[in-house]
Amino acid sequence: MIATYANLIIQGILLGGLYAIFALGLSLSVGVMRFVNIAHGDFIVLVSFLLLTVATALHINVLLALLLVIPLTFAGGYLLQRVLLQRVIGQSVLLPLLVTFGLSIIVQNGLLEGFGADTHTLSAGSLDTSSLHIGSFYVGVLPVATFVLAVALVLGFDWLLYRSRIGANIRAVADDVAAADLIGLSSVRIYAIAMGIVGVTVAIAACFMGLRMNFDATSGPSRLLVAFEVVVLGGLGSLRGTLLGGIILGIAQTLGGQIDGAWQVLAGHLVFLVIFLLRPQGLLPRY
Amino acid sequence: MTSPTDAPLLSIEGLSVYYQQFRALHGIDIAVGPGEIVSIIGANGAGKSSLLKAIVAQVDRIEGRIRFAGEDIASRPTPAIVASGIALVPEGRRLFPSLTVEENLEIGRQIGRKGGGVGFAEIFDLFPVLRDKRRQPAGQLSGGQQQMVALGRALLTDPRLLLCDEISLGLAPTVVNDLYTLLLSINRRGIGVLLVEQDIRRSLAIASRFYCLLEGRISLAGRPGDFDRDTITRHYFGS
Numbered sequence: 001m002i003a004t005y006a007n008l009i010i011q012g013i014l015l016g017g018l019y020a021i022f023a024l025g026l027s028l029s030v031g032v033m034r035f036v037n038i039a040h041g042d043f044i045v046l047v048s049f050l051l052l053t054v055a056t057a058l059h060i061n062v063l064l065a066l067l068l069v070i071p072l073t074f075a076g077g078y079l080l081q082r083v084l085l086q087r088v089i090g091q092s093v094l095l096p097l098l099v100t101f102g103l104s105i106i107v108q109n110g111l112l113e114g115f116g117a118d119t120h121t122l123s124a125g126s127l128d129t130s131s132l133h134i135g136s137f138y139v140g141v142l143p144v145a146t147f148v149l150a151v152a153l154v155l156g157f158d159w160l161l162y163r164s165r166i167g168a169n170i171r172a173v174a175d176d177v178a179a180a181d182l183i184g185l186s187s188v189r190i191y192a193i194a195m196g197i198v199g200v201t202v203a204i205a206a207c208f209m210g211l212r213m214n215f216d217a218t219s220g221p222s223r224l225l226v227a228f229e230v231v232v233l234g235g236l237g238s239l240r241g242t243l244l245g246g247i248i249l250g251i252a253q254t255l256g257g258q259i260d261g262a263w264q265v266l267a268g269h270l271v272f273l274v275i276f277l278l279r280p281q282g283l284l285p286r287y
Numbered sequence: 288m289t290s291p292t293d294a295p296l297l298s299i300e301g302l303s304v305y306y307q308q309f310r311a312l313h314g315i316d317i318a319v320g321p322g323e324i325v326s327i328i329g330a331n332g333a334g335k336s337s338l339l340k341a342i343v344a345q346v347d348r349i350e351g352r353i354r355f356a357g358e359d360i361a362s363r364p365t366p367a368i369v370a371s372g373i374a375l376v377p378e379g380r381r382l383f384p385s386l387t388v389e390e391n392l393e394i395g396r397q398i399g400r401k402g403g404g405v406g407f408a409e410i411f412d413l414f415p416v417l418r419d420k421r422r423q424p425a426g427q428l429s430g431g432q433q434q435m436v437a438l439g440r441a442l443l444t445d446p447r448l449l450l451c452d453e454i455s456l457g458l459a460p461t462v463v464n465d466l467y468t469l470l471l472s473i474n475r476r477g478i479g480v481l482l483v484e485q486d487i488r489r490s491l492a493i494a495s496r497f498y499c500l501l502e503g504r505i506s507l508a509g510r511p512g513d514f515d516r517d518t519i520t521r522h523y524f525g526s
């Protein structure tokens with residue numbers, strides 16, 4: 001009995017790693033750039049399809065395809081910010097919401113048009129099914145690898161944001177856009193780089209989501225919901241909080257799934273609501 | 288009225304500044320010679336900040352010419368202007384409050400002239416209090432200390448021309464005295480200073496020339512010693 005629950009909690013923690021990866025990009029754009037990207041989930045799904053296409057066309061492992069796609073998503077994020085989102089941020093809170101909502105619909109319909117409504121998964125060869133035997137537990141290599149990656153990403157991005165020069169620039173612009181422009185630190189350029197970094201996280205999320213779960217053209221909004229709950233649970237602007245939020249949501253879902261299939265998602269939402277009511281500022285808030 | 292040195296560091300001709308339909312400056316001429324301290328005085332809303340912001344390309348629209356070190360900079364973007372050697376200490380300091388003192392200063396070095404000769408050590412020698420506070424968020428410093436960071440950030444760009452917008456505002460008289468002493472020592476290194484102040488007495492005491500702005504126009508210009516107090520006050524308030 002205890003072993004069963006211990007096992008579930010371990011599975012939940014590992015799932016939480018994946019959720020944290022989903023949420024990382026959203027955490028950056030909400031916490032640092034102060035705007036909510038409604039299309040975040042759809043961008044993840046879009047890049048999953050891109051990875052599928054690249055891996056199939058070039059006959060390469062999807063992890064290799066990921067390395068090829070990361071520069072593309074950096075450039076994609078950079079250009080999206082520079083060409084489109086830059087025009088709408090800062091004027092009102094509503095405008096970026098509407099524009100990214102529009103993008104979400106465009107991406108979903110574009111994917112339906114291009115790939116149909118079938119569900120897909122990504123495959124990384126033998127990594128998909130291999131498992132580790134630790135003590136009395138069996139855990140999949142892929143979930144463990146995902147979790148380790150999530151921790152590494154959180155630490156890496158935390159370092160980038162709080163220890164590197166570009167991170168200081170991003171925080172400066174988040175502090176006071178007008179002051180940055182006034183002294184000659186171009187906020188347009190910094191925002192674009194930040195969105196390029198978000199693009200990198202989207203590619204990584206797309207790859208590991210596709211390896212763990214089914215996706216189809218309309219999976220985006222449910223991914224966004226997970227990412228959003230994780231960010232709010234963890235606290236805006238805190239990347240470590242994002243990891244913690246992911247873990248809590250992952251555990252809630254696996255334990256809920258034990259009761260009943262329908263409870264899996266519901267338990268996640270309930271835990272989110274309860275924690276949100278008790279600690280609206282999130283668990284490890286930065287602001 | 289005396290003309291500045293033969294080849295001015297900064298020369299502005301016929302500068303007008305517009306915010307949409309509103310015209311804040313009406314075709315003014317201003318020059319700053321190399322290593323000169325020039326003071327701009329004027330009442331609230333006279334257009335002093337608009338002048339400094341126009342120099343660094345941070346206003347909606349301008350007309351007229353702005354030449355710096357012989358080059359036309361009127362059409363350049365702000366980062367290029369700063370990188371060519373003009374640094375602004377903005378009105379109200381405008382530090383990044385959540386960044387540490389050191390991070391604020393580092394941004395100055397990053398946006399400035401490349402291969403510049405000014406280092407952190409020099410800034411900390413000028414402002415010894417900042418050395419102990421360098422890991423503290425800038426927002427936690429006192430007003431005077433924040434003004435030192437703002438000045439330090441500008442100096443780290445290794446400027447040839449420093450634009451100071453009301454650096455004494457809201458500071459205790461002793462702190463202002465220290466800042467002005469510092470400005471003089473900065474100036475002695477050959478850095479030109481364009482000093483905007485509402486406090487006439489203090490800024491005229493260290494300037495070699497001044498311009499008085501009234502409702503977007505120059506109402507009086509020359510050497511501080513050329514005019515008596517009454518004349519200057521009259522042109523300041525426009526009565």
Ligand SMILES: Nc1ncnc2c1ncn2[C@@H]1O[C@H](COP(=O)(O)OP(=O)(O)OP(=O)(O)O)[C@@H](O)[C@H]1O
Nearest residue numbers: 306309311329330331332333334335336337338485
């Ligand atoms: N961003 C802006 N949009 C519209 N009008 C502006 C803007 N900034 C300044 N103005 C107007 O331009 C005029 C000059 O303003 P400016 O800030 O240059 O004055 P100032 O001399 O610096 O005043 P103060 O001593 O109060 O700082 C004022 O009438 C002001 O209302």
Ligand SMILES: [Mg+2]
Nearest residue numbers: 335336337378
């Ligand atoms: Mg002003």
